[in-house]
Amino acid sequence: MSGHPYIPNSDPAIRDRMLAAIGACDIDELYESIPDSLRFRDELDLPGPLSCEMQLRRHVEELLNRNKSCSDLLNFRGGGCAQHYVPAVCDEVNSRSEFLTAYAGEAYEDHGRFQALFEYASLMGELLDMDVVNVPTFDWNQAAATSIRMAQRITGRHRVLVCEHISPDRLSTIDNYCRSAMTIDTLRCDPQTGMVDLNELRKKIGPDLIGVYFECPNYLGRIEVSGQTVSDAVHQAGGLSIVGTDPIALGVLAPPSQFGADIVCGDLQPLGIHMNQGGGQAGFIATRDEERFVREYPSRLFGLCRTDTAGEWGFGDVLYDDRTSFGAREQGKEFVGTATALWGITAGVYLALMGPAGMQQIGQTILQNQQFTRQRLEAIDGVTIRASGSPHFKEFVVDLSATGVTPTQLNRVLLEDDIQGGIDLSGTLAGHDGCVLVCVTEIHTRDDINRLADAVTRCVSQETDANS
Amino acid sequence: MERRSERFHQARWNEPIICELDSPGERGIDVPRVSNAIREATGDGLSQLPDAVRRSAAPNLPRLGQMQVLKHYLRLSQETLGADFNVDVGQGTCTVKYSPKVNEQFVRSHKVADVHPLQDAETIQGSLSILHETGRFLSVISGMDRFTFQPRSGSQAILAMASMVRAFHESRGQAEQRNEIITSMFSHPSDAAAAHVLGYRIVTLMQDPVTGLPQLEDLQQAVSERTAALFITNPEDTGIFNPHIRKFTDVVHEAGGICCYDQANANGILGITRAKEAGFDTCFFNLHKTFSVPHGCGGPAVGAVGVRDFLAPYLPRPTVEREGDNFSLDYDRPDSIGKVSAYLGVVPAVIRTYAWICSLGPAGVRQVARTAVLNNNYLLHHIKKIPGASAPYAADAHRIEQVRYSWQQLFEETGVTTEDITNRMCDHGMHMWSSHHPFVVPNPMSLEPTESYSQAELDQYLDALRSVAQEAYTDPNVVRSAPHRSCVHKTLSDGLDDPDQWAITWRAYLRKHADNEDLR
Structure with missing residues (x-):
């Protein structure tokens, strides 16, 4: 050849x-x-070979056209990856060849990469009200697992409590990653309110406890109202409060640092990153600027400094040699390597575009859309919303068990109308058979929501008619 | 005559930190607001929140117009030297190559970018068929039986392999007994570090001072009933292929261990030699290295893990299954290690890989390796002639895809270090990397030219190296005080390890330093 x-x-x-x-x-x-x-x-x-680009394009596009995207469908599926509006400037910046094809240059020829990632950390720091944010890791799963391992090393203890309303997949990652270093114990929620069961928390707290990991908003969309109480109780026992959160909520919701969280983590995907069939995930971790925390990060941390020329900003690695596995192999903290830097840069661009007002407004729009969708669905005969008296953000649980329609049946009917329904929780989360996790964001219009509600109504009433 | 690269100057915009650009009243984008009907039905949306969970003060984000945000970030992009700009042979171990633009267009189409990871299988037949077929391609290339694309990097692939090792030994009641993992000094640091996360004790084989390779006798000493697995690279980061690798895997198998092959970088041996014949039970490929996925400043990425059939039950769930022309996801895998990452991993990286392999075809894939090796030996041949440079170990032998060189002689004769040379190379618009720590090779330089660079480009890189090496002898201060023509000058980084001085965010910087200096 x-x-x-x-x-x-x-x-x-x-x-x-x-x-x-x-x-x-x-x-x-x-x-x-x-x-x-x-x-x-x-x-x-x-x-192959399909070395002729035109032939290659024809072949690959033919395959990809067998996908239906969320532009082809009206989408209400979330569960940790959600369809938000992606500003054009975010795509423009992350498709620039300079960023797209850079890798591991020095702080000179890659000065822009260091600055963009420092700015990402700075803007996330403002959103989270915390002083230290990592160069992002793979996804929220990894961020939560690493946050728990960091807490284990800081406390030197060996049992962690994880709130039960967590994505089963995330729990699986945490279990695989953490169990060699600790026992993972479950913290139940009150079935009526969906909030942390404080009585059980008090029973399970002890001097061996690393801390509690809970989410706000959590996998089921619930906004924990007792976050400060949980953090206080953990702190009294000498443990740490570890909280997962959705950054797009934080224009309207108090960041976890304001209710006592010591380590905060979550996913950047909502911040200007396409879903990419799961390839848009990126995990952030944030803490206060205390040495005992900073020394436990596995990730790169970029610090701001000066150069030998007046007025110039420079950058470098903080605590590279002793802390990272690049510097110290297995003596470093966990491991570091390629993760999701391009999405970190993108999230920084997004927060710069949105500004304080944009973040408040998008949070408000999502709250309103979600409340409106709940109202519409709740009005359908036999359909109930779990924990409907508790505050929610973006996602909520629709219980179909009284309708005679299973989530699988509903989603099949919706798909015939080019609607992608929520996640079927049956068999994946205890006590949630017959339930669907529905996700509503700022992209949904009133017509979209009505289209969903009307389709659910038709599906449920046909089932009722068939049974009567 | 002045070399072309001696007239280079990178963009130097002196961009402020974006927080310094705050201009109250400006905004970068308008956000969708609800219709009147929704507002009437829900109110302001906020009043239903208890005070305890409401944010009291807006986040202190900068306020800028849209073009101002764009311009700031485009300037920062110009101050970043991507592979599309330089002769990017200077990042050894990382296989920096051409990432075809057409593949970028595929994954940026809504048929990929706007797909949710938990869609019903019937709506993602295109993606699933590509995942399945790319798994088959990598099986052909490695000899393994099954692949997963869930790990989101090479390090996470190592973690996934170590997790399967643990599950395998658990299934035989030997998990507690088998608590050691053996690796070698010239394998990637993550082979040691990611395995250590699961609690394994790490045994590191040191290299022979002449061959540069780990020694069979050392391995025979190291294995025991405590051995869980071997995690090893071949060729090692020196570019030297271990010809006794089959004996290594035999020794580990006889001791009851699993053999795990770090093929993050397999660029010199595609279609030349395979994991299966070398006796490995599992291996992984970094799609962002060998398989052309762009590095993205450091991810998103995929470490694709392949296994022999006996390890397949432990693969992360779900797996992609084929029945006729129909593809589905199998979550019902009771022995699976579960999820090492969210969903299916970074699907767009797999799609790029698929397209790259299709473009090359069977002969082209092998041609990649053969040309990468040719390019590497071309550099080696010329660099050995540069005064002050050497290629330790395996004297006079050819190398596979990369070489770890040393500037030790140049350092001894001039006082100029590898770090100084790195800093001076960016004045030529080139990147040069030393190596991972510890510096086993003194004053190291790791170069890997891959198949993407033309002879003329390799000559340009060599020219720049020669120029810097010569300067080290004639005008060492110019090298030591570099960079001079880069985006910024030499950084004063002493405070970065000092808790009282380090500043990882702008707000931390203001808190620690605002009193000490005039900020601009």
């Missing part, structure tokens, strides 16, 4: 010229260290 567009030196004449320059006759000579018994000489069973 000769001259693939991605491989300039694959042209035989160029190849031979380079071989001659280094005194070799054949590329196989360069592989002399690989024993023949390990050489693989069969034809690789791969398709």
Whole structure:
């Protein structure tokens, strides 16, 4: 084969010229260290080549057109990844070749990358009302797991309480990542209010407790009203309050640091990042600026400094050598490497665009849309909203069990109308069979919400008619 | 004649921190507001919140117009030297190559960007078919039987492999007994660090001073009934291939351990040699390295993990299954290690990989490796002739995809360090990386030219290196005080390890330093 567009030196004449320059006759000579018994000489069973870009485009687009996107569907599915409006400037910045194809340059030739990530941390710090924010990790799952491991190292204790209303997938990640270092114990919620059961909390607190991990708003959309009480109780026992949160709520909701959280984590995806079928997740971790906390971060932390030229900002790594696994291998804190820097930059752009007023207004719009959707659905015969007396943000649980319609049936009917219903909680979360987790954001209009409510009404009433 | 790169100067915008650009009254974007009907039905939305959970003061975010935000970030982008701009051969171990633009267009279409991760299988047949088929491609390339794309980086892939190792030994009642993982010094630090997260004791094999390779006798000493697994790179970060690797895996298997292959970077051996024949039970590929996914300043990414059939029950859930032309997700996997990350991982990275492999085809994939190795040996041949530079270990042998060079002789003769050279190379518009810590090779330089760079570009990079090395002998202060033509000058970074001085956010900076200096 000769001259693939991605491989300039694959042209035989160029190849031979380079071989001659280094005194070799054949590329196989360069592989002399690989024993023949390990050489693989069969034809690789791969398709192509589609080296002609036009043919490649036709092939891949044909496959991708078998997807229905949330532009094709009216979407109400969330559960930790939600459809929000993505400002064009966010896409413009994160598709710039400079950012897209940079990696691990120094603080000089990659000064812009360091500054953009420092600014991301700074703006998240304002939103979270905290002084230290990491270069983001993989997703909220990892951020929660690492927050708990950080708390374990800070306290030197070996049992953590995790509030039961957490995404089962996140709990699975936490369990896999943390169980070698601690016992993971469940904290129940009151079934009526959906809020932390304070009596159980008091029973389960003790001198062996690392702390409590809870979310606000949590997986089921509930806004915990006793956050300060939980934090106070944990602190009295010498533990730490670890809180997961949705950053897009924090223009209207108090950030967890204001109700006693010591370590705060969550996902950046809502902040100007497309869902990307789950590829848009990015986990943040934030703490106060205390040495005992800062020393426990595994992630890169970029610090602001000066240069030898007056008036210039420079950047560098904080506590790189002893703290990170790049600096200290297994003696470092957990591990560091490629994570989600591009989404960190994007979240910074988003917060700069939104400003204080934008964050307040988007929080308000989501609250109103969510309340309106709840009202519409609650009015349907047999449909109830779980914990409807408690405050919610963005998501809420619709209980269909009295309608005779299962979540699977409902979602199938909705999909026929190009509506993507909520997440079927049956079999995934104890006590939630027949329930659907519905997600409403600022993208939904009154017509959208009415379309959903009308379709649910039709589906439920057909079932009622069929049974009568 | 002055070299082209000696006339280079990177963008230097002196951009303030965005918080300094705050201009009350400006705003970057308007937010959707609800219709009157919704407002009538719900009120202001806020009054239903108890006071305890309401934010009392708006977040102190900067206020800027849309074009002002855009301009600020585009200036910062110009102060970032992506692979699309420089001859990016200077980041050894990281396989920086061309990320085709057409693949970028695929994943930015709404058919990928606006897909929710928990959609019903019938609505994501395109993505699922690509995940399934790309898994098959990587099985062909590695000899493994099944792949998962859930891990979101190489380090998370190592964690996933270590988790499967633990689950395997748990299934045989040996999890507590088998508490050691063996790795080598020239394997990535995460092989040690990510395995250590699960509580494993790490045993590190040191390299032979002549060959640069871990020694079989050391491994034979290290294995025991405590051995859970071997985590190793080959070729190691020196670019030296361990020809005895099959003996290594045999020794570990005989001791009852699992053999895990760190193939984060497999760029020199695609289609040349495979994990299966070397005796590995599991391996992983970084799609953001070997398989052309752009690095994105450090993610999002995928560490695709492959396993032999006997480890498949432990793969993270769900797996993608095929029946005829129909693809589905199987969550019902009772022995699975569960979720190492959210959802299915970074699906757009898999789509880019699929397109990259399709473009190259079977001969092209092998051509990638052969050309990467040719390019690497071309650099090696010329760098060994630069005064002050050397390529420790395996003298006179060819290398696979990368080399860890040393500037030790240059340092001894001039006092100029590898860090100084790094700083001077950015004056030429080039990046040069030393290595991970600890610096086993003194004053290291890690170069990996991949298949993407033309001979002329390799010559440009060599020219810049020669120029800097020569300067170290003739005018060392110019090198030591570099950079001079970069975005900023030499940083005063002494305070970054001092809790009283470090500032990880702007608000922390103001709190610690506002009294001490005139901010601008």
